[in-house]
Amino acid sequence: MKWAVLSDIHGNLEAFNAVLDCLSKEGIDRVAFLGDIVGYGANPNECIDLLKDIADIIVAGNHDYGAVGLTDASGFNPAARAAIEWTAKELSTINRNFLSGVHLISIRDDIAFVHSTPYNPQNWDYLFYQDDLTMNFDSFQTRICFIGHSHVPVVFKKDKEGKTSSSKTLTVRLEEGGRYIINVGSVGQPRDGIPDAAFGIYDAKECVFTLKRSPYDIGTAQKKIIKAGLPERLAARIAIGR
Incomplete structure (x- = not known):
């Protein structure tokens, strides 16, 4: 079984x-998505529609819930909050209902899928530090x-002796x-x-996880963000990966 595991699309069609072009060449059996389909980017409905067609597992992120009023977005930074407010107005009724029905965690084939952390996922905490690994x-x-959730790839391991590392x-x-x-x-x-x-990409048969990268048309994504009236900062940051 070969899994494609995606997260944080954020309306970037x-x-x-x-990424979908890359996956078409990888012989993928299942697709899992870890939340935040929307927020920041200019194509929320298009990304939701496409994801619904290809994903076997979809869990909710804080921006997904924020856009439909299921989590408080008042603590988001100003650019993120502006994007959530814009997204909430743009969502179709069908996609609003879809996001409202997505759960926080899914388990399949000895794998858990969650947006933020396995420990209290509804708190939308970030997992950066060794001190937080044990409880998670x-x-x-x-x-x-x-x-x-953090947008930063990393692998945390707990070996059979209980020692953790990243x-x-x-x-x-x-x-x-x-365990990982x-x-x-x-x-x-x-x-x-x-x-x-x-x-x-996780190859369950070979027990190998591989992080993949794909270039894309950043310029077009930036132009869409600006045209939509979203904060310019959201367009600038995708060009530098920060």
Whole structure:
């Protein structure tokens, strides 16, 4: 079984289409999406419609819930809040209802899929530090938990002795007895200094996770953001991956 694991499209149709082009060459069996279909970018409805056609698993992100009033967006930074308010007005009734019905976590084939963290996912916390790993590993029972939210790819491991570590290696072979929390980065707004769309492929048969990158038409995505009247900062940042 070969999984494609995507997160944080954020209404960036150009990045999403570039990733789908890559996936068509990878022999993918299942597609999982880890939340934040919308927010920041100018094509929320188009991204939702496309994702519904191709994804086997979809979980909700904070921007998805924020756009439909299921989470409080007042604490978002000004640009993010402006984008959520714009998105809320743009969403079709069908897509508003769809986002309202998406759950926070899904489990399939000894894998957990969640947007933020397995520990209290509704709090939308970020997982950056070793100090937070123990409570998060204790919060799920599967071998692997895939996450997004931070837009920064990283692999956290807990070995069979209970020791935790982190790695930004692009390809990781899962060790027997090890458990993993894997952040697959962001399709539509990477923040690791690389503007190319990020996504993951997990080959369950070979027990190998690979982080993939895909260039896309950033200029067109930027023009759409500006034309929509969204904050210019949102257009500028996708060109630098921050």
